[in-house]
Amino acid sequence: MRADPAEFRLVSPGDLQVVLSLLASEPTEWLPIAGGTDLMVLYSAGKLPNRKLVNIWNIPELRQIEVFPDTIRIGAACTYTALRGHDDVSREFPLLAAAASWTGGIANQNRGTLGGNIANASPAADSLPALLVYDAEVTLISVRGNRRVAYRDFHQGYKQTALAADELIRDISLPRRFSGYVSHARKVGARNAQAISKVCLAALGIIANGAIRDARLALGSVAPIPLRLHETERSLAGKKIEPSLIGTVRQSVEREIRPIDDIRSTARYRAAVAANLVVEFLEKLATERTRA
Amino acid sequence: MVTAKDIPGKNCISLILDDQPCLAAETVNHPEEPILLLAHADCRMLRKAVDAVSIEYEPLPPVHTMEESERQSTIIWGTDNAFKSYLVEKGDVEAVWKDAAHIVEGEYFTGAQEQLYIENNGVIAAFDPEDGVTVWGSLQCPYYVHKALMALCGLPEDKIRVVQMETGGAFGGKEEYPSMIAGHAALLSIKSQRPVKIVYDRMEDMVATTKRHPSRTRHRTAVSKDGQILGGEIEFTIDGGAYATLSSVVLSRGTIHAGGPYYWPSVRIRAKAVATNTPPHGAFRGFGAPQSLFAMERHMDHIAQVAGISPVEVRRRNFLKPGQTTTTEQTIREDIDLDHLLGRALELSDYAAKKARFAEENRSGMRKKGMGIAAFLHGAGFTGSGERYLNSLVGVEAGADGGVRVLVSSAEFGQGTNTVLCQIAAEALALPYEGVMIARPDTTVVPNSGPTVASRTAMIVGTLVQSAAQGIKQTLMKTGLLGDNYTPEQFRASCGQFIRTHGALKSYARYEAPGDVYWDDEKYRGEAYAAFAWAVYVAEVSVDLTTYAVTVDDFVALQEVGKVLHPVLAEGQITGGVAQAIGFALYEKVVWQNGRMINNQMTNYIMPTSADLPPIRVFFEQLGNVHGAHGAKGIGELPMDGPAPAIVNGVEDAIGVRFRSIPLLPEDVFEALQPEPPRQQGPSSTRGTT
Numbered sequence: 001m002r003a004d005p006a007e008f009r010l011v012s013p014g015d016l017q018v019v020l021s022l023l024a025s026e027p028t029e030w031l032p033i034a035g036g037t038d039l040m041v042l043y044s045a046g047k048l049p050n051r052k053l054v055n056i057w058n059i060p061e062l063r064q065i066e067v068f069p070d071t072i073r074i075g076a077a078c079t080y081t082a083l084r085g086h087d088d089v090s091r092e093f094p095l096l097a098a099a100a101s102w103t104g105g106i107a108n109q110n111r112g113t114l115g116g117n118i119a120n121a122s123p124a125a126d127s128l129p130a131l132l133v134y135d136a137e138v139t140l141i142s143v144r145g146n147r148r149v150a151y152r153d154f155h156q157g158y159k160q161t162a163l164a165a166d167e168l169i170r171d172i173s174l175p176r177r178f179s180g181y182v183s184h185a186r187k188v189g190a191r192n193a194q195a196i197s198k199v200c201l202a203a204l205g206i207i208a209n210g211a212i213r214d215a216r217l218a219l220g221s222v223a224p225i226p227l228r229l230h231e232t233e234r235s236l237a238g239k240k241i242e243p244s245l246i247g248t249v250r251q252s253v254e255r256e257i258r259p260i261d262d263i264r265s266t267a268r269y270r271a272a273v274a275a276n277l278v279v280e281f282l283e284k285l286a287t288e289r290t291r292a
Numbered sequence: 293m294v295t296a297k298d299i300p301g302k303n304c305i306s307l308i309l310d311d312q313p314c315l316a317a318e319t320v321n322h323p324e325e326p327i328l329l330l331a332h333a334d335c336r337m338l339r340k341a342v343d344a345v346s347i348e349y350e351p352l353p354p355v356h357t358m359e360e361s362e363r364q365s366t367i368i369w370g371t372d373n374a375f376k377s378y379l380v381e382k383g384d385v386e387a388v389w390k391d392a393a394h395i396v397e398g399e400y401f402t403g404a405q406e407q408l409y410i411e412n413n414g415v416i417a418a419f420d421p422e423d424g425v426t427v428w429g430s431l432q433c434p435y436y437v438h439k440a441l442m443a444l445c446g447l448p449e450d451k452i453r454v455v456q457m458e459t460g461g462a463f464g465g466k467e468e469y470p471s472m473i474a475g476h477a478a479l480l481s482i483k484s485q486r487p488v489k490i491v492y493d494r495m496e497d498m499v500a501t502t503k504r505h506p507s508r509t510r511h512r513t514a515v516s517k518d519g520q521i522l523g524g525e526i527e528f529t530i531d532g533g534a535y536a537t538l539s540s541v542v543l544s545r546g547t548i549h550a551g552g553p554y555y556w557p558s559v560r561i562r563a564k565a566v567a568t569n570t571p572p573h574g575a576f577r578g579f580g581a582p583q584s585l586f587a588m589e590r591h592m593d594h595i596a597q598v599a600g601i602s603p604v605e606v607r608r609r610n611f612l613k614p615g616q617t618t619t620t621e622q623t624i625r626e627d628i629d630l631d632h633l634l635g636r637a638l639e640l641s642d643y644a645a646k647k648a649r650f651a652e653e654n655r656s657g658m659r660k661k662g663m664g665i666a667a668f669l670h671g672a673g674f675t676g677s678g679e680r681y682l683n684s685l686v687g688v689e690a691g692a693d694g695g696v697r698v699l700v701s702s703a704e705f706g707q708g709t710n711t712v713l714c715q716i717a718a719e720a721l722a723l724p725y726e727g728v729m730i731a732r733p734d735t736t737v738v739p740n741s742g743p744t745v746a747s748r749t750a751m752i753v754g755t756l757v758q759s760a761a762q763g764i765k766q767t768l769m770k771t772g773l774l775g776d777n778y779t780p781e782q783f784r785a786s787c788g789q790f791i792r793t794h795g796a797l798k799s800y801a802r803y804e805a806p807g808d809v810y811w812d813d814e815k816y817r818g819e820a821y822a823a824f825a826w827a828v829y830v831a832e833v834s835v836d837l838t839t840y841a842v843t844v845d846d847f848v849a850l851q852e853v854g855k856v857l858h859p860v861l862a863e864g865q866i867t868g869g870v871a872q873a874i875g876f877a878l879y880e881k882v883v884w885q886n887g888r889m890i891n892n893q894m895t896n897y898i899m900p901t902s903a904d905l906p907p908i909r910v911f912f913e914q915l916g917n918v919h920g921a922h923g924a925k926g927i928g929e930l931p932m933d934g935p936a937p938a939i940v941n942g943v944e945d946a947i948g949v950r951f952r953s954i955p956l957l958p959e960d961v962f963e964a965l966q967p968e969p970p971r972q973q974g975p976s977s978t979r980g981t982t
């Protein structure tokens with residue numbers, strides 16, 4: 001361990017209002033810590049700049065999953081294990097449940113939280129493409145009050161978000177209108193478990209009268225932020241899934257993404273695989289429709 | 293604070309050539325070279341102390357690849373950047389080219405590999421003006437550390453004590469490096485007059501300690517019309533890093549294994565270990581053989597294609613047979629039948645049926661499947677005259693209560709050494725297994741039975757344990773205290789009686805080279821190893837054309853290792869070795885930047901997990917062997933040799949691309965399938981995405 005624990009302060013008020021006042025009192029000083037699965041990695045490498053941490057793991061309001069007629073509201077400090085184990089989430093939001101199932105290993109899933117994944121804002125984060133295609137909304141809370149932000153507007157640039165220094169993510173709500181969609185998720189990492197994505201896809205689609213009525217595509221690790229492929233989606237709308245479409249979709253995907261070379265992979269590889277995953281999704285969509 | 297000036301003895305890590313300083317005095321030759329040692333009673337203060345140190349470097353031109361090193365435009369070691377070279381010559385190679393129906397050429401590469409033992413390198417050293425230096429550590433070879441500390445500290449034999457503690461894995465990675473870290477702790481302890489503990493964290497361990505030597509092998513082979521090897525040239529080059537360390541020995545094993553389990557009527561092998569400005573590469577399970585055998589077994593598939601025969605047939609036609617000689621002209625005296633091994637491996641893996649089915653199924657779909665085989669051998673024990681020089685000594689002692697203790701410097705680090713050596717002693721003494729214990733390897737207690745390396749422990753040390761144990765029995769019988777067919781109770785009673793009259797009851801056995809072993813170090817000719825283990829492995833692989841990832845779906849590992857002393861442990865060794873070799877083949881890539889590993893974290897250096905591994909089906913055939921204890925041959929390293937070529941051969945079978953380099957990552961498969969070349973090669977920039 002490269003950090004000196006004596007240089008850090010960790011408080012654990014266990015009460016939302018107390019946490020929020022603390023954040024408001026010295027906004028850039030205090031850092032919330034939920035599961036700690038991102039922060040502790042930085043900490044033990046001696047790379048955590050903040051010295052004051054406030055625990056939000058033990059705040060009941062942040063750990064609930066509530067089911068309403070039109071939405072499911074997931075407390076920001078819900079773990080991947082909780083998401084995987086929740087019947088409604090698994091049934092109606094399989095892309096999120098799938099992402100939770102391949103985030104790290106079991107130990108990591110018992111600690112890692114959805115709010116932490118969002119706030120950490122890695123372009124390679126696995127649950128974020130699912131939030132994009134499900135039109136997720138995040139509720140941010142501070143002593144100044146609550147505000148709701150569409151997730152697509154929340155994540156603004158490489159590791160940049162709309163979160164103010166005195167704010168917490170309170171919950172994530174997902175509209176319950178995607179259960180009729182065919183869904184497809186795939187993570188491509190350097191190994192089958194405990195791997196950071198080189199590319200990951202979350203896709204939803206629905207067919208009507210032999211043509212695509214709606215396709216929703218989002219990719220991780222191919223741009224500075226998780227990316228929704230709006231142009232590709234538009235180009236698919238109303239089309240039949242035919243061989244001629246596949247070629248143009250491939251090009252469209254490659255045009256829309258901005259992958260890079262880094263320690264884990266190459267831009268060329270990421271681009272090709274991103275396109276392959278979208279094609280794989282379209283093929284699945286075509287066969288599911290035939291079956292229906 | 294310790295610098296090179298504080299070293300009481302010689303500033304080197306004494307091993308083979310004493311070229312590696314313990315602390316750099318004037319020049320650093322690689323980015324992780326130690327210069328200054330800092331210790332503090334509170335280890336957390338050390339980070340701050342490190343931050344307060346600044347070192348000014350005067351840059352010199354570096355050498356980072358084997359090719360640069362060979363060009364010799366910058367000399368970084370000796371007069372020609374070469375740590376060692378060997379020349380093996382058998383028959384008249386020049387005469388074969390004119391009769392060859394085919395001349396098959398190929399160039400093959402293997403990458404560095406990190407051992408990734410669970411426990412990082414770590415030691416504690418304590419200095420006492422009376423007793424000298426004691427070191428407790430996670431290590432493989434107590435007497436290597438002992439020798440290095442004598443030179444470094446300028447202390448006599450009896451003022452250095454090295455104790456091997458329970459060691460969380462090693463795989464060769466704790467063969468030579470512990471001498472470095474033990475040296476550092478010892479120097480700090482001598483100066484501070486306090487015990488000093490150094491334990492690397494994972495990032496330090498990965499960046500600074502030894503890895504498997506990267507290699508390049510070139511083959512040029514003369515082949516007859518029907519696919520028989522007539523002769524050839526092999527050029528084997530390894531990257532030794534900045535200092536000589538064990539490179540000459542790794543090179544030796546790689547050289548001797550370069551011809552595989554085949555009969556070469558004539559061959560010329562030129563081998564060289566070259567210097568580069570990276571941390572020294574070192575011992576890792578297999579020790580040069582996985583590198584040259586990867587090349588040989590890929591090349592065999594290439595020969596098969598050129599000759600228009602199958603990978604199975606080309607091996608059949610070239611296998612070594614009893615009575616024939618290896619590349620070093622060692623006569624095969626064992627009754628080995630490689631043809632039979634191959635046949636059985638094909639049967640166990642359902643090779644023919646699967647190969648035919650995959651060829652059919654591969655016409656459509658995004659998952660292409662293939663079958664690959666590799667046949668190979670692994671010499672057990674030290675190379676050539678090595679065991680004679682080691683002159684190993686082993687002891688067995690019995691106490692007054694009849695408790696038996698095995699005294700060896702061979703270290704347990706997860707491979708089962710303690711179990712097997714106690715088993716051998718118990719068997720020799722006709723005692724239950726529970727009646728035998730093993731002493732902790734402590735240089736004040738155990739004799740030097742040599743290093744725990746080279747798949748030598750069960751075979752060489754095991755034989756000595758057997759004869760030392762028999763010595764105890766004979767002593768008791770000669771004094772009339774024990775009869776022919778005794779019970780454990782009678783044994784115990786006789787030990788008590790003996791000790792009451794004679795004091796201690798100890799028996800030692802020293803290695804004696806078998807009379808018929810001949811080895812010429814100059815010409816690199818003769819009996820390279822006392823015994824070879826033989827194997828045929830079959831890999832069933834698939835290539836996913838959506839992700840370009842290769843997975844191994846089934847794996848058959850069939851070997852002949854003489855007597856299997858402990859079936860569970862032996863199977864564990866093979867399974868673990870195959871898993872580690874799958875990492876070597878498909879996952880584990882050290883990313884270098886200016887001579888430094890930049891992916892020195894387990895999140896970026898990708899070792900396969902259980903979720904990436906196939907069922908590994910392990911089978912043993914048994915022929916028996918004259919040398920080992922109960923006819924056992926070494927098995928520790930063997931399973932590292934075959935999987936990589938079997939897998940890459942399978943990939944070629946699946947998608948028809950001839951890959952020559954490992955690790956074979958999805959990015960490489962992808963690039964090979966593209967019509968246009970890449971803008972730039974491989975993952976390069978250091979920018980991460982998280």
Ligand SMILES: Cc1cc2nc3c(=O)[nH]c(=O)nc-3n(C[C@H](O)[C@H](O)[C@H](O)COP(=O)(O)OP(=O)(O)OC[C@H]3O[C@@H](n4cnc5c(N)ncnc54)[C@H](O)[C@@H]3O)c2cc1C
Pocket residue numbers: 031032033034035036037038039040041056076077102103104105108111112113114115116117118119120124125126127163167168169170194195196197
């Ligand atoms: C071994 C391992 C494997 C991993 N594998 C994966 C993987 O496969 N895929 C993947 O996407 N990630 C992976 N991760 C990363 C990590 O587990 C996830 O990003 C996780 O969701 C982070 O949640 P956490 O609660 O642990 O965050 P923490 O470490 O507690 O916090 C992370 C950041 O979020 C902030 N934060 C946390 N909660 C809130 C909140 N409610 N409001 C405002 N800010 C908040 C913190 O201040 C901090 O800046 C892995 C991590 C490890 C250690």
